[in-house]
Amino acid sequence: MSTQIETELHQAVELRRNFAIISHPDAGKTTLTEKLLLYGGAIHEAGAVKARRAQRKATSDWMAMEQQRGISITSTVLQFEYQNCQINLLDTPGHQDFSEDTYRTLAAADNAVMLIDVAKGLEPQTRKLFEVCKLKGLPIFTFVNKLDRPGREALELLDEIEQELGLQTYGVNWPIGVGDRFKGVFDRQEQKIHLFERNAHGSRAAHDTTVDLGDAEIEKLLEEDLYYQLKNDLELLEGVGPDLDLDLVHQGKMTPVFFGSAMTNFGVELFLKYFLKYALKPGAHNSSVGKVPPTYPDFSGFVFKLQANMDPKHRDRVAFIRVCTGKFEKDMTVNHARTGKVVRLSRPQKLFAQERESIDTAYPGDVIGLNNPGVFAIGDTIYTGQKLEYEGIPYFSPELFASLRNPNPSKFKQFQKGISELREEGAVQIMYSSDEAKRDPIMAAVGQLQFEVVQFRLQNEYGVETILELLPYSVARWVEGGWEALEKVGRIFNTTTVKDNMGRPVLLFRNEWNCQQLQADHPELKLSAIAPVYSCEQPVKE
């Protein structure tokens, strides 16, 4: 017989879905997010997210840099309800604000939605983010957007996904025409055509007209050639295409594909409906005591992102925690696995864009923001009851490198402290030359913004002005087997060896080609684009 808390947790998990959108800039992520919130009733008129953003720019001064650049550095969590389900949309920072946080957010997600522009197909940022999803085995739902604009054939796009990403595809709905001739989509589950209304207004929930495929009017509603193309495509899909296999979807091996136009709201509701049906509910997580199911009665979670200075008046930091098990309650005390300390979780926050709203409870699959007076680091576990620790979050291959110098010897201590704290927070990766004479830290990042944030914060929080010098590398690889494995291969060329903050060897290359060359010359050397994760990481002394 299950206890009351287990029943409560079971119900909460059944009704929760959590996902992040992966896409390349301009594919329509902001637009789709807005439309999802519109259907979820979280906003009443689309444009609100953008307007909120503009308003924030005008009124908030929480981070001067954000104002200067006019961008959002934070990733936030948007929570909305749809058909009784509680949906958590983890917003991944994109564009110029692409950083390791974008990757880390995926560590807190149970599902990913891959948003593709129908005219462009797969693009570089989407591919990179896909690799992170693949590593985690996240289920991927594909939304092909902008069908109201000229674009590529549906079959060709599916083929691209299969060939390039190695994912099987299943078209849950199927487009009829594209661009000026876009007529709507065919829902293969219900065997109904949803007709697209070109003059539908995109700011409110769309009104949807459906007809059966066998309807006598259908040939008139769709132009004849489009009707026959639909029939042909469907015959092909039914004949040689795979059936929808939810096990494969949940293992991240098959992607259900949807077509629509976020701008005009078309296909968004249909997507939501099937997403809720097919998406993974909050599941079990690997930990030091094995896989822990979400209905485990004690509370636990892990930190996947830290953010500083949201409120300059308080100079506070917020730790974003993914709830994995049990029920979170305001003011509860928890254990901090890495330090062994007891921490009281006061001032918990739920975040909608930049607005903070206090919360009293949270369940598995939810994300909470906690005030972080320097207690938490990325990957930290908090728990009640029996001690457990979740697998850490790996470091992802940086692509930008710069050495950072403090020209003022009297600021030596502040500089060291700042670097060490910012690294611990996960603002940037820090590496050191293996040549002891070169003591300046090397910053390694996935986005330029990370460098700017570090320099800005060193100046504002630690009073140290720094000089940054970009280094000519673009690829980093960790050496499996460490220094011993590296020594065995002897001299290697066209690479620079540095050590990460754990003292592990990392090879830096100018380009992918040099990296491949080394691999070809030394196939015995195993290189990895992702740093191995150790639980309870203890950085070496800097």
Ligand code: G4P
């Ligand atoms: P992002 O967050 O992924 O970068 O993309 P965003 O939603 O900002 O969309 C990028 C551009 O694509 C926007 O146009 C947006 O209106 C447009 N867009 C998004 N979805 C659709 C769609 O389904 N159909 C069409 N035709 N366009 C779409 P913009 O001109 O850059 O901005 P705005 O003036 O519309 O704000």
